[in-house]
Amino acid sequence: MIEAPVSKDQAAAEPLVRIRGVTKRFGSFTANDNIDLDLFAGENHALLGENGAGKSTLVKMIYGLIAPTEGTILWRGAAVALKNPEEARALGIGMVFQHFSLFDNLTVAENVALSLPRTESLKTVPDRISDIASRYGFALEPDRPVWTLSAGQRQRIEIVRCLLQDPHLLILDEPTSVLTPQEAEALFGVLDRLRGEGRALLYISHKLDEVKRICDRATVLRHGKVVATCNPREESARSLAALMVGSQVKDVKAAADRTYGGERIRVDGLNLPAGDMHGVSLQSISMSVRGGEVLGVAGIAGNGQSELFAALSGEAAARDANAIRFDGGAVGADGVTQRRRRNAAFVPEERNGHAAAPDFSLSENVVLSRHAESGVTRSGFVDYGRAQNLAGSIISSYDVRKAGPDPAARTLSGGNLQKFVVGREILREPGVLIIDQPTWGVDAAAAAAIRQAILDLAARGAAVVVISQDLDELFEISDRIAVIHMGRLSEAKPAGAVTREEIGLLMAGTASGDARAH
Amino acid sequence: MNVQIIELVLVTIVTAATPLIIASVGELVVERAGVLNLGVEGMMIAGAAIGFAVAFLTGSTFLGALAAIAAGMFMSLLFGILAVGLAANQVASGLALTILGLGSAGLAGASFVGQKRESAASLYIPGLSDLPLVGKLVFGEDMFVYTALALVIAVSWFLNRTRAGLALRAVGENHGSAHALGLPVRRTRMLAVLFGGACAGLAGGYLSLAYTPFWSPGMTAGRGWIALALVVFSSWKPWRLLAGALLFGGATVLQLHAQAASIGLPGQVLSALPYLATILALVVLSLRNRRGSIAPGSLGTPFIPDR
Incomplete structure (x- = not known):
């Protein structure tokens, strides 16, 4: 067992990878800020952090997908500048991605063969796969087409691809996010063997229970900085969650001096099956939002946020019309336009292509979400004069910076386009607003x-649901906060009475059953 | 019906199926690489016109066939530059290619209308070719028929047994992942498109050099479109394609015999039989394959490398 942060053995040993002062900037945004990290042979090292904390950026630099802006990466003590993943693989670095890059209609053996050097004979590939599978104790039939396999089996193909190159360091990006608990158990067995063989594992996750179970050391990132390196076995899930989300609580406005109207949004036992393989199914979601109230929905990406937005906006209709009520009217079975006619407004997460059509002008984008109201369209014809006037008032009310009188949406910067699409909905004075990731990738001022x-x-009496992965944001604007985890929504708690640690635990799914009741 | 008539019917079925086999096996490779080239008809007719012109002027069927291949490849090169090189819309480029082919073939072949020449020579092995029933069918076909069969065998072997064939299927299945693995997506697709053009040109050459040894505008008569349908019909598998082409050729020939025997159905209905058979087969196939799409995953999607 390796003691944290670094054992005597490790202190003496040369680390396999030594990262010193690595910084990565994208424009003015700093994704990684002066990162130091050591990885030793024979350890399973966890990289913990919220979405957007900079985990992916860091491992992409180790795997040669992107180059650091500053700082050095040392491999066995020698500085390396990896130009591409091929160079990383040549050194002995392998990576298992969260979303598999497999060919569905090809067989397991064919998928593996494609990643082998051209000199390898195709005929020996099935045998080599069976060898590796039996060595690590899992089953993988080389001749099965990939589309017939489960997510866990697909992941094994990716692992076999890496292992055929005999890597010294294996990076796993949230490997259990698409696995069933049983498949995850099997994976942990494989990882233990790999570590036993003296390979280093870099295990990216936000599942604290998992990390406590299988990792020897953990490095926690927050806002692109290393905030701690610890032994996860000696920490509690609570203390790890606190490290991940930051423990200092910002000024939270008191909810008491706000006045609320009647209930405007009511969701009762909403169920929605997952749309596709990577989707999440919503399970008995319930919520109630009064006029004048902001309900924040926290959660780690991929826990059902987009599905919840789709259900509330009408992009995915519920089976039971009564499952969703706006101002008392059952809207569960209604489409987006019908819900808009009930004075509801929706701002989806993706600006380009979802909230706005990138190649359409701003005035045309106004028509897209407001055609249902009288004014912009008259007996089937678009009133462009009116649309341009509306676009103009959105632009001036929300200080949208743009080039030209009525430019295409894609020419606006992210922050300005976001101000435009939010302004487009809010200027309607909706009674209900559902907004997903309102400030994702937007500069601080916007x-x-x-x-x-x-x-x-x-404050003017609307009921607002804000779905966000940014806890700071939710604490700043929400009256109550609920957490979505694996398609289930926790009970909403007053923002002033709940701590970040509690929210963090709910986000990681480690809270006790009563906290998840709904 | 005596043995000679049965043999005659079987031979004509093979003859009717041959241009479909050649053109569709080429298109199958193109589509397995993820490119939808709707210009088969245009490449075929160009091959038919140029093939006949060169064969007529040189007196050599072999040179005519080579010229037909070259004409088809040239046409597919135009398509490849647009659809693969410049990532233009494949449907629009393919349709444009068909229209261009029909027009330019009419122009190139204008002075050859009404000219006649000897049909391509058939194989003759003394003894074997004279065998009853199978003699003419197996040992007395022209070189195009044997080439068609060889193409099916070669393409099937290439796709399923070679690394290059695996890479081509991977490119058609998911060009993003293929690119990430370092496979040359655009080069693979360009070569596949050129192969498809060569096959379509040869199929057209067969029509004007062997099937009906003269040139007339519009002589492909929609065979390029049937070849496209056959690729879907065969669910992108070479051997099924062979069976489908024979089925379609059989329906074409049988309806002619049925018309000659005047069985009491309008001729138009009988002429439509091969097409109805194709539609029926497509429906049956699609009902059978509910789970898991059999079409190449990236079929018809332009590939633009991100770096």
Whole structure:
């Protein structure tokens, strides 16, 4: 057993990978800030952090997918500048991605053969797969087409691909996110063997229970910085969650001095099956939001946020019309336009292609979400004069910076386009607003403007649901906060009475059963 | 019906199926690489016109066949530059290719209308070719028929047994992943498109050099479209394609015999039989394969490398 943070053996040994002062900037955004990290042979090292904490950026640099802006990566003590993943693989670095890059209609053996050097004979591939599978104690039939396999079996193909190159370091990006608990158990067995063979594992996860069970050391990232390196077995899930989400609580406005109207959004036992393989099914979601209230929905990406947004906006209709009620009217079976006619407004997460059509002008984008109201369209014809006037008032009210009088949506910067699509909905004075990731990838000034607009709308009596992965944001604007985990929504708690640690535990799914009751 | 008539019917079925086999086996490779080339008809007719012109001027059927292949490849090169090189819309480029082929073939063949020449020579092995029933069928066909069969065997072997064939299927299945693995997506697709063009040109050459040894505008008569349907019909598998082409050829020939025997159905209905058979077979196939799409995953999607 390796003691944290570094055992005597490790202190003496040369680390396999030594990362020193690595910084990665994308434009003005710093994804990784002065990262130091050591990885030793024979350890399973966890990389913990919330979405957007910079985990993916860091491992992409180790795997040669992107180059660091500053700092050095040392491999066995020698500085390396990896230009591409091929160079990383040549050194002995393998990576298992979260979303598999497999060919569905090809067999297991064919998928593996494609990643082998051209000199390898195709005929020996099935035998080599069976060899590896039996060595690590899992089953994988070389002749099965991939589309007939489960997610766990697909992941094994990716692992076999890596192992055929005999890597010294294996990076696993949230490997259990698509696995059933049983498949995850099998994976842990394989990982233990790999570590026993003296390979280093870098295990990216936000599942604290898993990390406590199988990892020897953990490095926690927050906002692109290393905030701690610890032995996860000696930490509690609570203390790890606190490290992940940051323990200092910001000024949270008191909910008491706000006045609420009647209930405007009511969701009762909403169920929605997953749309595709990577989707999440919503399970008995319930919530109630009053006029003047902002309900924040926290959660780690991929726990059902997009599905919840789709269900609330009408992009995915519920089977039971009564499962969703806006202002008392059953809207569960209604489409988006019908719900808009009930004075509801929706801002999806993706600006380009979902909230706005990138190649359409701003005035045309106004028509897209507001055609249902009288005014912009008249007996089937578009009134472009009116649409341009509306676009103009959105632009001036929300300080949208743009080039030209009526430019295409894609020419706007992310923050300005987000202000535009949020403004487009809020200027309608909706009674119900559902907004997903309102400030994702938006600069601080635009984010503040958008949050202020949301608060102002609520103050005028609207009920608002904000789905966000940014806890700071949720604590800043929400009256109550609920957490979505694996398609289930926790009970909403007053933002002033709940701690970040509690929210963090709910996000990681480690809270006790009563906290998840709904 | 005596043995001679049965043999005659079987031989004509093979003859009718041959251009479909050659053209569709080429298109099958193109589509397995993820490219949808709807210009088969245009490449075929170009091959038919140029093939006949060269064969007529040189007096050599072999040179005519080579010229037909070259004409088809040239046409497919135009398509490849647009659809693979410049990532233009494949449907539009393919349709344009068909229209271009029909027009330019009419122009190139204008002075050859009404000219006649000897049909391509058939194999003759003394003794074997004279065998009853199978003699003419197996040992007395022209070189195009044997080439068609060889193409099916070769393509099937290439796709399923070679590394290059595996790479081609991977490119057609998921060009993003293939690119990430370092496979040359655009080069693979370009070569596949050229192969498809060569096959379509040869199929057209067969029509004007062997099937009906003269040139007339529009002589492909929609065979390029049937070849496209056959690729779907065969669910992108070479051997099924052979069976489908024979089935379609059989329906074409049988309806002619049925018309000659005047069985009391309108001729138009009988002429439509091969097409109805194709539709029926497509429906049956698609009902059988509910789970798991059999079409190449990236079929028809332009590939634009991200770096």
